[in-house]
Amino acid sequence: MGLTKNSTGIKSVDTGFIVTKNNETDKIIALAGNPNVGKSTVFNSLTGLKQHTGNWPGKTVTNAFGTCKYNNTQYILVDIPGTYSLLAHSKEEEVARDFICFGNADKVIVVCDATCLERNLNLVLQTIEIKNNVIVCVNLMDEAKRKKIDVDLQKLQKLLGVPVVGTDASKGKGLKELLDLVEETSTNTVNIRYVKPIEDALVEITRLLESKIDSTDLNLRWIGLKLLDYNKELVSGISNYVGYDLDQDSDIKMVRESLASKGYCGEKLTDTIVSCIVLTAEDICNETVVFNNKKYTFKDRKIDRILTNRITGIPVMLLLLGIVLWITIVGANYISGYLFSVLFWFEDKLAEFFVCVNMPKTIYEILVYGVYRVLAWVVSVMLPPMAIFFPLFTLLEDLGYLPRIAFNLDKSFRKCNACGKQALTMSMGFGCNAAGVVGCRIIDSPRERLIAMITNSFVPCNGRFPTLISIVTMFFVFSVSGVKQTFIGTLLVTLFIVLGILMTFLSSYILSKTVLKGEVSAFTLELPPYRKPKIGRIIVTSIIDRTLFVLGRAIVVAAPAGLVIWILANVSVGEISLISYCSGFLDPFAKMLGLDGVILLAFILGLPANEIVIPIIIMAYMSNGSLINITDLSLLRDLLINNGWTWITAVSVILFSLMHWPCSTTLTTIKKETGSIKWTAVSALVPALCGIVVCFLFNLIALLLFA
Amino acid sequence: MHNLYTLNDLDINEEGYVSSLVSNEDIRRRLLDMGLVEGTRVKCVLKSPGGDPVAYNIRGAVVAIRNEDSKNIFIKTNQD
Ligand SMILES: Nc1nc2c(ncn2[C@@H]2O[C@H](COP(=O)(O)OP(=O)(O)OP(=O)(O)O)[C@@H](O)[C@H]2O)c(=O)[nH]1
Numbered sequence: 001m002g003l004t005k006n007s008t009g010i011k012s013v014d015t016g017f018i019v020t021k022n023n024e025t026d027k028i029i030a031l032a033g034n035p036n037v038g039k040s041t042v043f044n045s046l047t048g049l050k051q052h053t054g055n056w057p058g059k060t061v062t063n064a065f066g067t068c069k070y071n072n073t074q075y076i077l078v079d080i081p082g083t084y085s086l087l088a089h090s091k092e093e094e095v096a097r098d099f100i101c102f103g104n105a106d107k108v109i110v111v112c113d114a115t116c117l118e119r120n121l122n123l124v125l126q127t128i129e130i131k132n133n134v135i136v137c138v139n140l141m142d143e144a145k146r147k148k149i150d151v152d153l154q155k156l157q158k159l160l161g162v163p164v165v166g167t168d169a170s171k172g173k174g175l176k177e178l179l180d181l182v183e184e185t186s187t188n189t190v191n192i193r194y195v196k197p198i199e200d201a202l203v204e205i206t207r208l209l210e211s212k213i214d215s216t217d218l219n220l221r222w223i224g225l226k227l228l229d230y231n232k233e234l235v236s237g238i239s240n241y242v243g244y245d246l247d248q249d250s251d252i253k254m255v256r257e258s259l260a261s262k263g264y265c266g267e268k269l270t271d272t273i274v275s276c277i278v279l280t281a282e283d284i285c286n287e288t289v290v291f292n293n294k295k296y297t298f299k300d301r302k303i304d305r306i307l308t309n310r311i312t313g314i315p316v317m318l319l320l321l322g323i324v325l326w327i328t329i330v331g332a333n334y335i336s337g338y339l340f341s342v343l344f345w346f347e348d349k350l351a352e353f354f355v356c357v358n359m360p361k362t363i364y365e366i367l368v369y370g371v372y373r374v375l376a377w378v379v380s381v382m383l384p385p386m387a388i389f390f391p392l393f394t395l396l397e398d399l400g401y402l403p404r405i406a407f408n409l410d411k412s413f414r415k416c417n418a419c420g421k422q423a424l425t426m427s428m429g430f431g432c433n434a435a436g437v438v439g440c441r442i443i444d445s446p447r448e449r450l451i452a453m454i455t456n457s458f459v460p461c462n463g464r465f466p467t468l469i470s471i472v473t474m475f476f477v478f479s480v481s482g483v484k485q486t487f488i489g490t491l492l493v494t495l496f497i498v499l500g501i502l503m504t505f506l507s508s509y510i511l512s513k514t515v516l517k518g519e520v521s522a523f524t525l526e527l528p529p530y531r532k533p534k535i536g537r538i539i540v541t542s543i544i545d546r547t548l549f550v551l552g553r554a555i556v557v558a559a560p561a562g563l564v565i566w567i568l569a570n571v572s573v574g575e576i577s578l579i580s581y582c583s584g585f586l587d588p589f590a591k592m593l594g595l596d597g598v599i600l601l602a603f604i605l606g607l608p609a610n611e612i613v614i615p616i617i618i619m620a621y622m623s624n625g626s627l628i629n630i631t632d633l634s635l636l637r638d639l640l641i642n643n644g645w646t647w648i649t650a651v652s653v654i655l656f657s658l659m660h661w662p663c664s665t666t667l668t669t670i671k672k673e674t675g676s677i678k679w680t681a682v683s684a685l686v687p688a689l690c691g692i693v694v695c696f697l698f699n700l701i702a703l704l705l706f707a
Numbered sequence: 708m709h710n711l712y713t714l715n716d717l718d719i720n721e722e723g724y725v726s727s728l729v730s731n732e733d734i735r736r737r738l739l740d741m742g743l744v745e746g747t748r749v750k751c752v753l754k755s756p757g758g759d760p761v762a763y764n765i766r767g768a769v770v771a772i773r774n775e776d777s778k779n780i781f782i783k784t785n786q787d
Pocket residue numbers: 033034035036037038039040041042052053054055056057058059060061081082083139140141142143167168169170171398531
């Protein structure tokens with residue numbers, strides 16, 4: 001979850017599978033494994049980095065790098081996105097396979113889930129089949145213990161022929177042992193037993209390869225398998241890698257043709273190969289895993305029956321959203337008030353100080369009333385809701401609730417010809433739309449992925465929902481006090497978010513009937529077990545991570561914005577200031593949407609970051625009138641009302657905030673992900689047009705009814 | 708081979724064994740990767756609010772599949 005450099009993909013490197021070493025002696029370790037088995041948790045524990053983790057499959061979608069030092073060796077770790085298989089049926093699988101196959105990793109650690117070892121062994125076997133530099137890390141041993149699942153690690157090691165270690169990554173247990181194993185080499189690795197015709201062909205082709213290929217770290221048996229189960233691209237990749245053109249070899253072709261004459265070719269061959277792998281995994285699992293409590297999933301299913309029930313499923317979802325928002329609203333109110341008084345007390349001190357040191361008036365005014373003030377607004381109004389919302393949301397994420405949302409909503413997405421996993425990317429969007437857009441990689445079908453990307457900004461990201469919250473608080477719950485006040489506030493914010501979700505459905509539907517027509521693709525989604533969230537860690541990391549990040553972003557974006565707005569407000573051409581000029585120009589159009597020129601200007605200037613929209617509006621209004629010192633939300637409300645705001649304006653601003661162009665970070669990310677200007681433009685236009693239409697209609701109706 | 712029916716016929720807590728997948732390439736691959744090969748035991752564990760998708764226990768993992776896909780998975784009541 002969230003708005004950090006990592007999650008927007010800025011720091012993670014995607015392309016290529018050759019990792020550069022700093023030193024010749026550096027060792028590269030790749031972390032592979034099924035989705036949601038704790039790869040990122042292992043990665044974090046070893047590297048001390050804060051790669052995002054979460055209890056749902058598909059959290060990590062980009063390769064991430066980190067280093068750790070152990071026994072005087074520098075290790076470079078690569079966190080690969082989770083895959084179920086290396087047979088390359090999807091883009092991610094291909095990337096993972098190529099990384100393991102042609103990358104320069106010295107070791108591949110396959111992380112497994114001890115509570116679901118059988119399925120995980122599939123990938124282990126496929127990886128061992130490619131190269132024998134594999135270590136198996138059976139993670140989540142604590143969870144297995146709690147569910148009374150015994151895993152005989154020694155036997156597993158013997159059967160697989162590669163080092164095996166049990167870990168509990170969230171507590172850091174077993175990780176030292178894991179690193180100790182990195183130096184070990186494995187010799188007698190397991191071979192998957194294929195059915196007789198395939199096995200015979202394999203033996204023959206391996207014998208041929210032995211005489212034709214000098215030496216390679218790839219298993220010849222695996223190369224043989226890939227030559228039988230022919231894939232042109234991969235074969236040419238292997239040919240390059242081993243320095244021998246396998247494609248042109250007539251001996252090899254003959255073996256393949258003779259196998260085909262026995263009926264093993266194309267689909268049937270591939271299916272048989274997969275079956276053999278799965279059955280080998282089943283055999284190994286039967287010998288190593290004992291389930292002492294057959295009813296270990298009972299509790300999870302009980303919870304599931306409530307959370308995904310026909311009657312309670314959706315209401316509980318809304319209720320949870322409501323509770324999260326309620327806590328956010330109540331908590332943010334307190335912190336905001338406190339920050340207000342501290343920051344604006346400091347503003348006075350700052351001004352006094354500058355006067356003391358005889359700084360020229362214009363300069364200190366720019367600094368204090370331009371730069372500092374916008375910063376202070378961002379911090380005091382926008383930061384508190386984020387700082388509270390995120391830990392709460394991460395809590396739900398860690399519990400494993402997000403995939404249940406996708407499960408509940410898939411039918412609706414299906415009706416819009418979209419993918420249920422869009423619910424996951426939508427949830428990510430609450431943190432940051434750019435992160436949500438990157439997260440869309442978990443959707444396999446390109447068409448459905450585009451729909452998810454284009455519609456992602458209909459969920460208010462953390463730059464926008466503080467706007468929702470503060471406006472709702474100021475305009476709709478002001479006269480009612482106490483619990484009732486916060487209750488109504490919560491209800492309204494929830495309604496606006498639900499509206500955003502409905503717009504997601506509507507626009508997905510329209511897109512899939514117009515520019516993104518096509519077949520729905522298959523949908524499979526794993527529902528992970530519920531896990532106890534690590535509350536301490538969530539609070540520490542999300543608050544520190546988020547607070548620091550938002551502060552950083554505030555400085556980067558809000559400070560220059562403060563500068564610009566101060567200049568616009570204070571430099572005049574003729575009689576009128578630049579800001580009045582600009583807003584005057586926008587005013588007629590903005591009025592049709594229930595806004596005014598200043599508000600629209602703020603949204604335009606807010607392109608780099610939505611956090612600064614409200615601060616810009618405040619600054620602009622303040623520069624028009626007397627320079628009052630606003631010390632809490634009620635004075636702010638007065639300022640807005642003095643500038644002509646009514647409840648209709650408030651609703652219009654909320655609607656427009658919910659639906660306008662995505663911020664520039666999101667747009668850049670969309671450009672990067674799609675590689676297309678056209679789709680980036682569509683992503684900007686779709687929400688903007690929706691916003692314009694909705695605001696226009698709302699105002700028309702409001703004027704007719706209430707004027 | 709009597710008692711042949713498809714996966715979406717299963718009610719909650721009912722189980723069966725996969726006899727064949729007639730799904731298209733794309734979904735069949737994905738299901739095979741999840742371990743849904745011939746002879747695999749599947750149990751229906753959860754239905755979503757709209758009755759679609761439905762979640763099944765496949766080799767220890769709970770996987771949601773849409774009815775339009777599960778109706779292409781033939782199952783039988785006993786293992787052989
Ligand atoms: N109890 C327990 N929980 C763990 C352990 N390791 C990881 N987790 C939790 O399992 C969940 C998944 O962890 P991640 O590290 O995000 O998994 P991943 O393999 O990177 O997942 P993807 O990026 O989606 O492929 C998180 O909620 C972790 O807190 C462990 O050893 N014990």
